[in-house]
Amino acid sequence: MEASGLYKCIADPQRLRILNLLEAGALCVCHMQELLKVPQVKMSKQLAAMKQLGLVESKREGTWMIYSLIAPINGLLRANLQYLRQAECSECNQLHRDLVNRNQLIARIAGANDDCPVSVCEKIGCS
Template sequence: MPEWVCGGSKINDDAVCSLGRLIGDQQKAEKRIRELSSLVVTIEGEDPDGTVEVLKAVADPCRLRIIKLLKEGELCVCEIMAALDRRQSSTSHHLSVLKEAGLVRERKDGKWSYYRIADGAVMEMLKQAEVLKKK
């Protein structure tokens, strides 16, 4: 199975042949595969792992509840634990994941930790998810 390189990405001749059969034009298929391969290289350079980390963080129902609680303002860990009826270890784990993804910020005051939404983009992301869900 021959391969050639386009924009740093290997292109499989089988992919060109397959697309060529589907669209009925081998030259158009080769051109389109080159364009798509270049796009993939660009996408790979955009830190897709960071996006995945954010989306995974909000995909968990407990973490989503935490974010929705924090919409109302800063809360300490003990308040979040009480609101969600979760253990400290579980709550701290979920907050750590949210913090690592950049969705929440932590403020320490003595032995207490307080959390808040990192910025407005988090709330906008939730609004957009709701819009998409309604369509």
Template structure:
């Protein structure tokens, strides 16, 4: 059943883009808005879908919701995330998303530490 839930969740391009961005580290909804150019309601709807199926987790920081991939993903999810990352390397849309993410002000999102390490502790902003 786990694998079916994962595949059902990954059959939408917006959800794939969200998960791909979360592979870079925790993000606030406002960051997804900036990167994807989509309205908050659409992003929140897809994040709620992914959360209900255990593909993303969320922590409240004041009025902000910071999303991240599961701390201990299942073997099935790990394998599918690896596959997504491989496919995303060659997809222009995913590459554009990463470029936009690099230009996005993440000041309300996770504090970046050493490369590849993130914390879900956030700084405050007006997003």
């Protein structure tokens, strides 16, 4: 992939946040929606765009869709996520908060096991 494509992608803060979340592990669409507080249609379209770009892939698990970064993770993307995590800016803080929220979400799901199908739970690392 050319650099400009990636830059255009992460120039959208929401897409950057999604990629940041996914770098920590796979997630399903509705959980990302919940984490980013974004309407379903928008989330779906942004994921489709990133899939098209070759950044993410999806796997169906029943009616649920699990998204993850395509391995090996794009080097330029990783370099940027790394940089932003260590930097100081409002967007960077948001990325940190997102990761914290992600952990809380996973913990919550692990506790109340009627939250999502076990098969999904396994894939996203909370079983």
